Amino acid sequence: MFDVVDPQAPVTAALVEALGSAVVLLDAQGVAQALSPAMLALIPALEKGQPLTLVLRDPDLIDAIEEVSRHGGRKIVELIERVPVERTFRIHIAALKGGGWRRAVMLTFEDLSELRVTERMRVDFVANASHELRTPLASLLGFVETLQGPARNDTGARDRFLSIMREQGLRMARLVDDLLSLSRIELRAHLAPETPVDLAGISREIVDSLTLMARERNVNLRLEMPAEPVKVAGDRDELLRLMENLVENAIKYGREHGEVFIEVADGPAEASVSVRDDGPGIAPEHLPRLTERFYRVDTAASREAGGTGLGLAIVKHIVLRHRGRLTIESALGQGATFKAILPRLSPQSRSTSA
Missing domain, CATH: 1.10.287.130 (Signal transduction histidine kinase, dimerisation/phosphotransfer (DHp) domain)
Incomplete structure (x- = not known):
């Protein structure tokens, strides 16, 4: 056990806040008394003066903290968070000396x-x-x-x-x-991207680069977007790949001599880009599995078109990394619409990038 008596002492808090590791110090009641900068960066929802269980509700973690607080010693727990993306932590729990029938504990998080x-x-x-x-x-x-x-x-x-x-x-x-x-x-x-990226500009760039491919299949590309930039917090290369995959798929698997509609929409909290074709559509039973790796509605047609079966899996993971959502709507004979919805750039980020 660490030879620290009072978790609320200023020197104790200063020590924790100076550490380079992700550390949180809890008092005997499980309330956070000090957090290192690395801890705040790792789990921003944690706040000083609030119980840890308001943010981390994992039963195994709570039981381990309770046991160490009551009986002292150390424990190691592995925690898996599923949302917004899957993250795994190894948490070292150690009791501090002193106190009554419960002890203050220190938690050190290791991001696995x-x-x-x-x-x-x-x-x-x-x-x-x-x-x-x-x-x-x-x-x-x-x-x-x-x-x-x-x-x-x-x-x-x-x-x-x-x-x-x-x-x-x-x-x-x-x-x-x-x-x-x-x-x-x-x-x-x-790691959620934080760089300001213009979603409208990216869409225009992809449409321009795929015009020749569309012309070879006699497909007309139609782009609708706001006149002003649509800023999201993103990774430019990944968003280019997202748009390229969606528009390429619409050209390849839509109707020859048809049209592909690309629409960029802006909102107060979210921005979106949708790609719609007027092709044969997709049967309902296939929709839930389209973003699985190597899943193909028509294996022969996909391979003939040069598809690897990974395009939509890449799109899904890009959207998830950007803390967004991907929706797919389709019916046989009515084409398909793929829509990526991404968080709008925060006001603080907008003012910083301006």
């Missing part, structure tokens, strides 16, 4: 979120990548063996096979790129 995500990504990458790469790799090996054997001197077959091999190689490259992008986004999911 990045480590857990990395472990999970490693497992997912091996499982998913091995499954998805098996087919193109088998094709490549088959064509190589054919070119080394029966088609060794067949110029026509060689050109045809090399073209197919190139397509399979590009498919694997896209798959690896999407897997790495998804991994990077998941790795930073617990």
Whole structure:
């Protein structure tokens, strides 16, 4: 136990507030008496003078604090928070000396979120990548063996096979790129972006860059947005990727000779961007699973269009990292609408960026 008697003493609070680790000091009643800057950054909802249980209601954590406060000693608890994004903490609980039948306790938080995500990504990458790469790799090996054997001197077959091999190689490259992008986004999911980004400007940039692709399918892109910038707290590269994936999907899987409508809307607390196509639509049973990794409504059509099955999973994780919401509306024969709703830039951030 730490040899500290009074958790309310100014010197004790000053000591805790000078620490570089995420530390909170609770009195015998479980009220926060001091928090380090790292603690405030890790869990901003914690406040000095308020019970810890108002913010962290995990039964195992509460029981561990109670036990250490009554009987002294130390305990270690692992806490998993599910909202707004999943975060994992290892919490070291230690009693302070002195006091009556209950003791003050000190909690030190260790953020394991990045480590857990990395472990999970490693497992997912091996499982998913091995499954998805098996087919193109088998094709490549088959064509190589054919070119080394029966088609060794067949110029026509060689050109045809090399073209197919190139397509399979590009498919694997896209798959690896999407897997790495998804991994990077998941790795930073617990860190909400704070940089001011113009959602309207990003939408215009993506529409301009995909105009040629749309023209090849005779698809007309229509963009509606406010005249003024629509500022959100975001990661510019990730929001570009979000818009690119949504508009590309609408062009690829919408109606040929059709239209894609992109609308940027502004509000006092939230901004949104929606992408709507006039394609064949999606059956209701598929909607809840569209953002799963490698889930495809039509596997053959997706692969023919160059899809990896990861585009909407990337979109979902970008939206979650930005503390937003993704809605999907569709019905057979009526097209589909994908809408990303993001928090508006806070007034403090707006004044800082102005």
